[in-house]
Amino acid sequence: MNLFVDAWLWLVDPVNWQGSGSIPVRIGEHLFYTGLAMLGAALVAIPLGWLIGHTGRGRELAVGISGAARALPTFGLLFLFVMLIGVTLRGPSTVFVLMLLAIPPILAGAYAGLEVIDRRTIDAARSMGMTEWQILWKVEVPLGLPLLIGGLRSATLQVVATVTLAAYVNLGGLGYDIVQGIQLRSYDQMLGAAILVILLALLFDALFAVLERYAVPRGVRAGRDTDVRTTPTGRRATAELTATT
Amino acid sequence: MIEFRSVSKRFDDGTLAVDDFSLVMPSRQTTVLVGSSGSGKTTLLRMINRMVDATSGELEIDGENVSTIEPVQLRRRIGYVMQNSGLLPHRRVIDNIATVPRLNGVPKKQAHERALELMDTVGLDRDMAERYPSQLSGGQQQRVGVARGLAVDPNILLMDEPFGAVDPIVRADLQQELLRLQRELDKTVVFVTHDIDEAFLLGDQVVILEKGGRIAQKGTPAEILAHPASDFVASFIGADRGKRALSIQTIDGAQVLVDGDGNLAGRLVEAGPA
Ligand SMILES: Nc1ncnc2c1ncn2[C@@H]1O[C@H](COP(=O)(O)OP(=O)(O)O)[C@@H](O)[C@H]1O
Ligand SMILES: [Mg+2]
Numbered sequence: 087m088n089l090f091v092d093a094w095l096w097l098v099d100p101v102n103w104q105g106s107g108s109i110p111v112r113i114g115e116h117l118f119y120t121g122l123a124m125l126g127a128a129l130v131a132i133p134l135g136w137l138i139g140h141t142g143r144g145r146e147l148a149v150g151i152s153g154a155a156r157a158l159p160t161f162g163l164l165f166l167f168v169m170l171i172g173v174t175l176r177g178p179s180t181v182f183v184l185m186l187l188a189i190p191p192i193l194a195g196a197y198a199g200l201e202v203i204d205r206r207t208i209d210a211a212r213s214m215g216m217t218e219w220q221i222l223w224k225v226e227v228p229l230g231l232p233l234l235i236g237g238l239r240s241a242t243l244q245v246v247a248t249v250t251l252a253a254y255v256n257l258g259g260l261g262y263d264i265v266q267g268i269q270l271r272s273y274d275q276m277l278g279a280a281i282l283v284i285l286l287a288l289l290f291d292a293l294f295a296v297l298e299r300y301a302v303p304r305g306v307r308a309g310r311d312t313d314v315r316t317t318p319t320g321r322r323a324t325a326e327l328t329a330t331t
Numbered sequence: 332m333i334e335f336r337s338v339s340k341r342f343d344d345g346t347l348a349v350d351d352f353s354l355v356m357p358s359r360q361t362t363v364l365v366g367s368s369g370s371g372k373t374t375l376l377r378m379i380n381r382m383v384d385a386t387s388g389e390l391e392i393d394g395e396n397v398s399t400i401e402p403v404q405l406r407r408r409i410g411y412v413m414q415n416s417g418l419l420p421h422r423r424v425i426d427n428i429a430t431v432p433r434l435n436g437v438p439k440k441q442a443h444e445r446a447l448e449l450m451d452t453v454g455l456d457r458d459m460a461e462r463y464p465s466q467l468s469g470g471q472q473q474r475v476g477v478a479r480g481l482a483v484d485p486n487i488l489l490m491d492e493p494f495g496a497v498d499p500i501v502r503a504d505l506q507q508e509l510l511r512l513q514r515e516l517d518k519t520v521v522f523v524t525h526d527i528d529e530a531f532l533l534g535d536q537v538v539i540l541e542k543g544g545r546i547a548q549k550g551t552p553a554e555i556l557a558h559p560a561s562d563f564v565a566s567f568i569g570a571d572r573g574k575r576a577l578s579i580q581t582i583d584g585a586q587v588l589v590d591g592d593g594n595l596a597g598r599l600v601e602a603g604p605a
Contacts, residue, residue, distance in 0.1 A: 206413070206415050206417055207417060207418075207419060207420065209382075209413075209417065210411075210413060210416075210417025210418070210419075211417075211419065212382065212406075213377075213380060213382050213406055213411045213413075213417075214406060214407070214411065214430060214431050214434075214479070215403050215404070215405075215406035215407030215431055215434060216403075216434065217403050220434065224419075225419060228421050229420070229421055303420065304421070304463065305419075305420050305421045305422060305423065305463030305464060305465060305466075306420050306421055306463075306465070
């Protein structure tokens with residue numbers, strides 16, 4: 087337990103909260119790479135997943151990418167890219183590797199969200215005279231949102247954890263304290279930083295869990311027993327039923 | 332008027348669902364396509380709003396070839412009601428009904444006002460406007476489906492086994508409601524069913540289909556009942572059995588009608604003025 091006390095003391099020591107290599111800076115770096123990688127991955131994976139889910143074409147591609155890429159050894163990839171692209175492009179190549187990691191779960195979520203929608207609902211939307219864009223935005227995206235957010239959730243968790251490796255190519259982040267802590271045998275620093283990584287991951291997980299729940303359209307959540315007329319008027323005020331994932 | 336001229340449909344997998352189908356569906360009348368499962372009813376119906384495109388032949392609505400009309404535009408002026416109601420689960424009843432008018436740019440307030448009127452028309456309590464489809468019974472969902480089909484006040488209403496999935500009592504209710512609606516609204520209705528009783532009840536023109544959309548017989552219910560064109564038709568409509576095979580029996584000088592199962596169907600009286 088002593089170690090945890092030390093880690094705690096390291097965490098609350100004001101000295102570690104100021105200056106260039108301080109905890110807030112490391113968290114900032116960590117979040118920066120996480121955000122960048124997630125943004126890039128989302129920009130690639132969401133449109134692609136929706137395209138595949140909407141058209142039903144390229145299903146094998148989606149399944150293949152999500153399956154195979156999930157098994158990618160991140161650490162090895164990271165070094166590979168750093169060696170290939172060279173030391174000057176460490177930042178972009180790290181983000182690129184993190185993107186590769188984040189794309190499969192997002193792609194799977196975007197695609198599966200559309201895939202699980204009752205075909206008859208889509209058929210009805212089309213036969214009413216919705217254009218393909220309208221079907222996508224007014225029917226498929228809202229109904230598929232919970233699974234997409236589920237995909238973003240697991241991608242974020244993986245990325246937040248993996249950004250730690252950025253320290254190995256000298257990019258900072260909370261991994262810096264972990265690596266330095268190991269090298270200098272200052273285990274309070276190592277453990278303190280590791281705890282922060284875990285806290286960040288838990289924070290994101292909780293955030294996405296809430297989002298996921300509220301993304302379930304009310305009409306889908308509302309079972310037969312719920313009478314909307316008696317519930318508060320806020321659009322998504324009812325949360326009594328669990329999200330379906 | 333909807334006119335099919337030698338229309339055929341072969342699906343990509345080679346299935347010939349409709350083989351050389353020709354028929355005129357008169358305006359402001361109900362044409363019922365009736366046949367067993369797989370006879371091509373749905374395919375025929377969906378060719379009218381181009382959810383399915385014919386492989387060959389011509390299909391005209393009021394003299395206009397549908398292949399020249401852009402599908403989205405065509406569909407927005409034709410009402411379509413399907414078996415499972417096809418309601419959007421994430422939208423309230425009122426928004427479901429107002430969907431197509433909203434797509435056409437009708438302001439929300441106006442579209443909702445009209446949706447509420449339509450709820451009256453199809454016999455739905457306005458209180459249900461705020462509910463979601465999952466909070467309605469099957470029969471109520473079908474009513475919403477009909478209201479949605481009527482939302483743009485289309486000339487044509489396509490109905491694909493709309494009452495097939497509700498229980499018999501509710502179905503009878505909905506059938507009567509549709510008859511009433513049709514008296515009021517005068518739409519060109521194309522109704523698909525596999526239930527001959529429903530076909531005879533609702534149809535001005537009944538078209539009995541065999542596999543491949545081949546017409547076994549068409550005519551008014553009375554014509555078909557009076558002169559089944561073939562053994563297939565006779566057997567399909569049950570002309571030789573059950574409640575359609577009535578015979579006269581004399582009991583104490585009065586004539587009563589007994590059906591094929593031996594059940595009393597009624598009493599023979601002088602026909603009054605029609
Ligand atoms: N999209 C499709 N692709 C291939 N075959 C189809 C398709 N839709 C219908 N069919 C086939 O066409 C025939 C007629 O189907 P359908 O029009 O749905 O009949 P019904 O509505 O009378 O039951 C059936 O043999 C069915 O299997
Ligand atoms: Mg059918």
